[in-house]
Amino acid sequence: MIIDPHTLDAEAAYRLLTGIVVPRPIAWVTTRSADGIVNLAPFSAFTMVSNSPPIVGINIGARAGSRKDTARNIHETSQFVINIPTWDMRSTVHDSSREFAPHINEADELGLELIDSDLISPPRLAATPISLECELDRIVEFGDSGSEFITGRIVRFHIRDNLYENGKIDTGLLDPAARIAGPSYSRIKVVDTLAPIALSPKITKSKNGGVSI
Numbered sequence: 001m002i003i004d005p006h007t008l009d010a011e012a013a014y015r016l017l018t019g020i021v022v023p024r025p026i027a028w029v030t031t032r033s034a035d036g037i038v039n040l041a042p043f044s045a046f047t048m049v050s051n052s053p054p055i056v057g058i059n060i061g062a063r064a065g066s067r068k069d070t071a072r073n074i075h076e077t078s079q080f081v082i083n084i085p086t087w088d089m090r091s092t093v094h095d096s097s098r099e100f101a102p103h104i105n106e107a108d109e110l111g112l113e114l115i116d117s118d119l120i121s122p123p124r125l126a127a128t129p130i131s132l133e134c135e136l137d138r139i140v141e142f143g144d145s146g147s148e149f150i151t152g153r154i155v156r157f158h159i160r161d162n163l164y165e166n167g168k169i170d171t172g173l174l175d176p177a178a179r180i181a182g183p184s185y186s187r188i189k190v191v192d193t194l195a196p197i198a199l200s201p202k203i204t205k206s207k208n209g210g211v212s213i
């Protein structure tokens with residue numbers, strides 16, 4: 001099968017891409033509007049973009065030509081929390097993506113407890129084992145449908161103690177939920193750990209741990 005992207009409308013391209021870029025981790029994002037209303041929504045176009053300083057990013061599409069509540073809140077307040085949901089939370093994650101009116105706090109609506117963040121105004125979810133308090137780094141618009149890639153500098157990591165050893169996360173214990181196409185979710189069931197690759201002389205490790213080539 002060969003597909004010329006010019007033959008795809010926005011929805012067809014979305015369907016195709018969300019089946020190709022899989023599995024995607026889920027950022028369950030809490031924000032606060034300028035009026036103080038807390039918002040919760042999931043975003044699986046989620047990745048890390050820098051380790052020094054630690055920066056993560058999410059892509060938020062437009063809804064009927066307007067910003068989704070999460071994007072609007074980040075534009076207004078420059079802060080957000082990325083909470084990492086576990087496999088057993090997938091159904092609540094899914095429910096939280098429904099289109100709630102802007103004045104509705106989805107966390108309250110779904111019975112999820114919120115805890116004050118340490119350094120920023122949006123609260124974090126009590127139930128998730130990892131939460132990242134983020135200050136806005138930048139917002140970059142992509143394409144012609146109002147899609148925005150939003151990056152945030154992590155100012156605080158919250159990691160449940162049992163998941164953390166020697167600076168690393170135990171993925172099996174974290175048991176994260178991932179999204180595949182449509183309303184389908186997947187779980188990490190097989191982990192194959194290979195021998196580490198030795199750094200070649202052309203690659204140097206900087207003092208702060210970053211790797212440059």
Ligand SMILES: Cc1cc2nc3c(=O)[nH]c(=O)nc-3n(C[C@H](O)[C@H](O)[C@H](O)COP(=O)(O)O)c2cc1C
Nearest residue numbers: 041042043044045059060061068069070097098179
């Ligand atoms: C698991 C999951 C992942 C999602 N990922 C994205 C995404 O990466 N980008 C996006 O714009 N919408 C994504 N959505 C849809 C939003 O969650 C949905 O539009 C939500 O209503 C936005 O809420 P808000 O208006 O409160 O920000 C996803 C939905 C689900 C269930």
